[in-house]
Amino acid sequence: MDLIKIKDIYDSPNYNSQIIVAGWVRAFRGNRFIELNDGSTIENIQCVISDSNRKNEDYKKINVGSSVKIKGNLIESIGKGQSFEVEILNLEILGESDPEKYPIQPKKHSFEFLREQAHLRIRTSTFSAVMRIRSKLAYGVHKFFNERGFNYIHTPIITSSDAEGAGEMFQVTTLNSTQANKKNFDYTEDFFGKKTSLTVSGQLEAETYALGLGNVYTFGPTFRAENSNTSRHASEFWMIEPEMAFYDLDDNMGLAESFLKYILEFMMNSCKEDLKFLDERLSKEQSQKPKNDRDDMTLLEKIKFTIDNKFVKISYSDAFEILKKSKYNKKKKFNFLIDEWGCDFQSEHERFLVEKHFKSPVIIYDYPSKIKAFYMRMNDDKNTVRAMDVLFPGIGEIIGGSQREERLDVLLKRMNEMGIDEKELWWYIDLRKYGTVPHSGFGLGFERLIMFCTGMQNIRDVIPYPRTPKNASF
Numbered sequence: 001m002d003l004i005k006i007k008d009i010y011d012s013p014n015y016n017s018q019i020i021v022a023g024w025v026r027a028f029r030g031n032r033f034i035e036l037n038d039g040s041t042i043e044n045i046q047c048v049i050s051d052s053n054r055k056n057e058d059y060k061k062i063n064v065g066s067s068v069k070i071k072g073n074l075i076e077s078i079g080k081g082q083s084f085e086v087e088i089l090n091l092e093i094l095g096e097s098d099p100e101k102y103p104i105q106p107k108k109h110s111f112e113f114l115r116e117q118a119h120l121r122i123r124t125s126t127f128s129a130v131m132r133i134r135s136k137l138a139y140g141v142h143k144f145f146n147e148r149g150f151n152y153i154h155t156p157i158i159t160s161s162d163a164e165g166a167g168e169m170f171q172v173t174t175l176n177s178t179q180a181n182k183k184n185f186d187y188t189e190d191f192f193g194k195k196t197s198l199t200v201s202g203q204l205e206a207e208t209y210a211l212g213l214g215n216v217y218t219f220g221p222t223f224r225a226e227n228s229n230t231s232r233h234a235s236e237f238w239m240i241e242p243e244m245a246f247y248d249l250d251d252n253m254g255l256a257e258s259f260l261k262y263i264l265e266f267m268m269n270s271c272k273e274d275l276k277f278l279d280e281r282l283s284k285e286q287s288q289k290p291k292n293d294r295d296d297m298t299l300l301e302k303i304k305f306t307i308d309n310k311f312v313k314i315s316y317s318d319a320f321e322i323l324k325k326s327k328y329n330k331k332k333k334f335n336f337l338i339d340e341w342g343c344d345f346q347s348e349h350e351r352f353l354v355e356k357h358f359k360s361p362v363i364i365y366d367y368p369s370k371i372k373a374f375y376m377r378m379n380d381d382k383n384t385v386r387a388m389d390v391l392f393p394g395i396g397e398i399i400g401g402s403q404r405e406e407r408l409d410v411l412l413k414r415m416n417e418m419g420i421d422e423k424e425l426w427w428y429i430d431l432r433k434y435g436t437v438p439h440s441g442f443g444l445g446f447e448r449l450i451m452f453c454t455g456m457q458n459i460r461d462v463i464p465y466p467r468t469p470k471n472a473s474f
């Protein structure tokens with residue numbers, strides 16, 4: 001007889017049949033009732049020890065956290081709270097657990113505590129729900145692009161180019177620290193013969209492939225050494241970056257919106273139980289807050305709203321005017337006051353626009369060139385570039401993208417102004433010399449998407465082993 005997953009039992013319970021299940025004991029009540037979970041679903045299955053078996057020595061080793069394999073009859077449950085249960089015929093302890101020491105008890109633990117037990121937190125309902133959703137979202141991403149004929153490409157993780165030009169990179173070297181820290185060090189002696197780092201984005205390489213394959217996307221880990229200890233920044237995060245030949249900014253915004261709606265809907269349909277659990281968890285948390293601090297919508301309502309409503313599209317200049325004239329700005333409620341055109345919006349401004357002003361996801365486009373990367377296409381006003389940021393409630397920026405500068409002379413001028421070495425990016429410049437075409441793309445921060453979908457408030461709780469400043473345990 002084969003093992004059966006608890007999810008399959010819930011999906012179609014075959015009453016009065018013999019089954020074998022295996023998993024971890026989530027709770028053990030009255031030396032009789034085992035709440036068993038195997039990770040396949042948020043639901044536990046209740047397994048009941050009969051009176052005659054209770055004296056069995058092996059059964060005395062059952063504790064919260066131990067792993068067991070159970071053979072039994074799936075029967076209708078007369079108890080409250082479940083419609084079926086397993087009447088145990090035989091139980092095998094696979095791994096014991098010391099109930100005094102096992103950190104994951106059947107009670108509420110703080111997320112801070114669970115981060116220190118990141119190797120065991122997956123055995124809680126919340127984390128298993130989040131990680132199942134994470135997995136489904138990743139599948140949804142591939143499904144979306146695959147259905148639209150995009151090619152999945154793998155861009156390098158070790159790179160010698162700084163795509164974003166922000167210099168927030170982790171160096172990759174086999175040199176010792178004295179050598180690597182020497183100014184003007186000759187990197188021809190290093191492993192790759194030049195200075196290399198972990199990539200901050202696969203975009204530049206994706207562009208080269210789009211200009212041959214047409215529509216492509218990357219989905220991989222990216223690394224940023226920015227020292228910002230916020231709940232939305234990680235030093236290692238996953239990014240989805242589609243790049244499309246012959247797309248202008250409008251096409252790009254259109255794709256970003258349909259992409260987000262598609263994966264949200266796919267997730268809603270394939271993660272119902274997990275979402276319901278997280279929705280209830282969040283509603284309970286909200287109800288404990290003062291009335292003014294509560295969200296207007298529940299998690300499920302927020303997701304549904306995003307799927308059903310058109311995103312607001314607004315230029316940077318128009319958004320700037322709204323912010324400047326807002327009561328928040330006039331009453332100096334922003335930490336950074338909006339004063340001069342050209343300033344970068346902070347997350348408080350983004351959240352004001354999304355949560356207070358429009359009450360909807362917003363796409364801001366045509367940003368000042370001064371605050372954006374060198375590769376974005378210059379507008380005729382020579383002051384703004386064809387950039388776009390998608391902002392989500394509770395998250396802020398979830399997508400950043402742009403139409404790319406495809407004109408050789410304009411690109412070279414911009415690189416020059418921004419002090420970007422032409423020699424390093426000769427291959428990127430080549431694209432503009434040989435068969436250049438208008439093209440666009442964007443990057444979706446995968447963890448920020450998961451935060452939106454699960455209602456988790458900290459990026460450290462939506463990735464198995466978060467990497468943040470001063471933290472790379474596990």
Ligand code: 4AD
Nearest residue numbers: 201203233234237241398399400401441442443445
């Ligand atoms: O806006 P960013 O920096 O854009 C790029 O990297 C472009 N090369 C993308 C492209 O056009 N192909 O980053 C894109 C997204 C952000 O909107 C955000 O969701 C996420 O990546 N992101 C982070 N997520 C977690 N931790 C960090 N430190 C992040 N930095 C950016």
Ligand code: MG
Nearest residue numbers: 389397399400
């Ligand atoms: Mg950005």
